[in-house]
Amino acid sequence: MSLKLIAVFLALIPLLCSSFSPETPSDRRVLVLLDDFAVKSSHSLFFNSLKSRGFDLHFHLADDPKIALQRYGQYLFDALILFSPTIERFGGSVDAAAILDFVDSGHDLIVAADSNASDLIREIATECGVDFDEDPAAMVVDHSGYAVSATEGDHTLIASDDFIKSDVILGSKKIEATFFSDFSGYMRQAPVLFQGIGHSVNPTNSLVLKVLSASPSAFSANPKSKVTSPPSLTGSSISLVSVIQARNNARILISGSLSMFSNRFFRSGVQKVGSPTKHEKSGNEQFLNELSKWVFHERGHLKAVNVQHHKVGEVNEPAIYRINDDLEYSVEVYEWSGTTWEPYVSDDVQVQFYMMSPYVLKTLSTDGKGRYFTSFKVPDVYGVFQFKVEYEKLGYTSISLSKQIPVRPFRHNEYERFIPAAYPYYGAAFSMVSISPIFFG
Incomplete structure (x- = not known):
C-alpha cells in the first residue's frame, strides 16, 4: 500500500468514528454557528457548561465558506447550535434544507433568534413547527411582567416564571428559588430574563411544547411605535422558548432571544415588577442548562x-x-x-x-x-x-x-377426545344405543 493511500485512510478514521452511538448519548461533537465571534466570549458561561459535560464544541462564523454538516455521506456533528439570528445565507454547503435533513437524520438543534431575525432563521423555525411574529420590528412587551431596572425603558425586558410543569424536561431540581419573609412566606422561583421576539405554536401539534410562556398581559408589537391595531400575538399564547421532539426522537430548542443565553443575563439580578423580592441571580443559567440537558439527550x-x-x-x-x-x-x-x-x-x-x-x-x-x-x-x-x-x-x-x-390452530390429534360441553350429546347418543333393541328387536 502506498504512503498516499495510508494517509487517506488515516484521515478518514475520525470521520468513520464520529457517528452518534445511542449507547452513549453524551460526549458528542457540536457545531456552533455565530454571527460574530464576540458571541463566543459574551455567551461563554453557556458554552462552558456544555464543555464541562463532555461536549466537543466547534465554533464557526455562519457564513464561513468551509463549513459542512457532512462529508462522504457521514455527518461530522451530532448537534447544531445556531446563534446567528441575522444570517441571511449560510456558508459552505449549509442551507435551510441541509439543516432540516440534519434533524430528519436524528440530530439535535438549538436555534436562538432575536428581534432582527432573518428570513432564513424564520423559515427554519417555521419548518420545525413554530411561527415568529411576522412583523420584523416586533418584540414581546409586558407592562405588568417586566423586570425592574434602573431604566424602565419600553418594558421589553421581561421576567418570566411561567415554566412547563415537567421534571424530565427541566429537571427534578426546580429553578433556583429565594425564600423571603413576607405575609405569604412562600418559596418563589427566580424568573428568567427574556428580551426578544415571541412565537406561536399550533395547539394541535403534540410534538411542540411551550417551556417558557409569556404572561397574560404580554403582547407582541413594535415598542418604538404606537399600537394602532390589535397585536397578532397576545397573552399566554405567546411562547418565549419552545421545544420539539420529532417522531425520530431528534430534539429542537427554539428561543426568541439570543440575549437570554448571555453572561450578562446569567449573572444579572432580577426583580419582577410588583414583587417585593429581588433575586440576586436570574434563573437563566439553571433554566437553560437543564433544558440543554434534555435537548442533548442527557435526560429523558x-x-x-x-x-x-x-x-x-x-x-x-x-x-x-x-x-x-x-x-x-x-x-x-x-x-x-x-x-x-x-x-x-x-x-x-x-x-x-x-x-x-x-x-x-x-x-x-x-x-x-x-x-x-x-x-x-x-x-x-x-x-x-x-x-x-x-x-x-x-x-x-x-x-x-x-x-x-x-x-x-390445534392439529387433528391435539383436540380433546371428549369435550365437556358436548356431554349432553354423548348422553343422547348412548341412550339411543341402549333403547334401540327395544324398538327394533
Whole structure:
C-alpha cells in the first residue's frame, strides 16, 4: 500500500468514528454557528457548561465558506447550535434544507433568534413547527411582567416564571428559588430574563411544547411605535422558548432571544415588577442548562433491550405458538442519566398482541430494576401476530418495538377426545344405543 493511500485512510478514521452511538448519548461533537465571534466570549458561561459535560464544541462564523454538516455521506456533528439570528445565507454547503435533513437524520438543534431575525432563521423555525411574529420590528412587551431596572425603558425586558410543569424536561431540581419573609412566606422561583421576539405554536401539534410562556398581559408589537391595531400575538399564547421532539426522537430548542443565553443575563439580578423580592441571580443559567440537558439527550432518553417471550414454564423462544398457549413476555427499559444507564421505572408501559387490531392489551408489571413483564393466554384465533410496545410519554424518547410470531390452530390429534360441553350429546347418543333393541328387536 502506498504512503498516499495510508494517509487517506488515516484521515478518514475520525470521520468513520464520529457517528452518534445511542449507547452513549453524551460526549458528542457540536457545531456552533455565530454571527460574530464576540458571541463566543459574551455567551461563554453557556458554552462552558456544555464543555464541562463532555461536549466537543466547534465554533464557526455562519457564513464561513468551509463549513459542512457532512462529508462522504457521514455527518461530522451530532448537534447544531445556531446563534446567528441575522444570517441571511449560510456558508459552505449549509442551507435551510441541509439543516432540516440534519434533524430528519436524528440530530439535535438549538436555534436562538432575536428581534432582527432573518428570513432564513424564520423559515427554519417555521419548518420545525413554530411561527415568529411576522412583523420584523416586533418584540414581546409586558407592562405588568417586566423586570425592574434602573431604566424602565419600553418594558421589553421581561421576567418570566411561567415554566412547563415537567421534571424530565427541566429537571427534578426546580429553578433556583429565594425564600423571603413576607405575609405569604412562600418559596418563589427566580424568573428568567427574556428580551426578544415571541412565537406561536399550533395547539394541535403534540410534538411542540411551550417551556417558557409569556404572561397574560404580554403582547407582541413594535415598542418604538404606537399600537394602532390589535397585536397578532397576545397573552399566554405567546411562547418565549419552545421545544420539539420529532417522531425520530431528534430534539429542537427554539428561543426568541439570543440575549437570554448571555453572561450578562446569567449573572444579572432580577426583580419582577410588583414583587417585593429581588433575586440576586436570574434563573437563566439553571433554566437553560437543564433544558440543554434534555435537548442533548442527557435526560429523558430511553432504550429497550433484552426482549423475551416464551411459553410459561419454558425459557427458549418458540418459532410458533398454538392457540390458547400460556406465554410470558418481558423487556428491559433503561434511561440515560448523563453518565450511565439507570433503570426506568413506570407503571404505564404496555404490550399489545396484535393482528390487524390488538387482541390482547396488557400493562406490564415491573420489578423496579428496569425489567417489565407480564403473562397472558394466546387468543383462540390463528394467524400472524405481533408483540408490539409503543411507548410515548411527555419528555421521553419514544420506544417502538415489534416482533412477529405466527399462531397455529390445534392439529387433528391435539383436540380433546371428549369435550365437556358436548356431554349432553354423548348422553343422547348412548341412550339411543341402549333403547334401540327395544324398538327394533
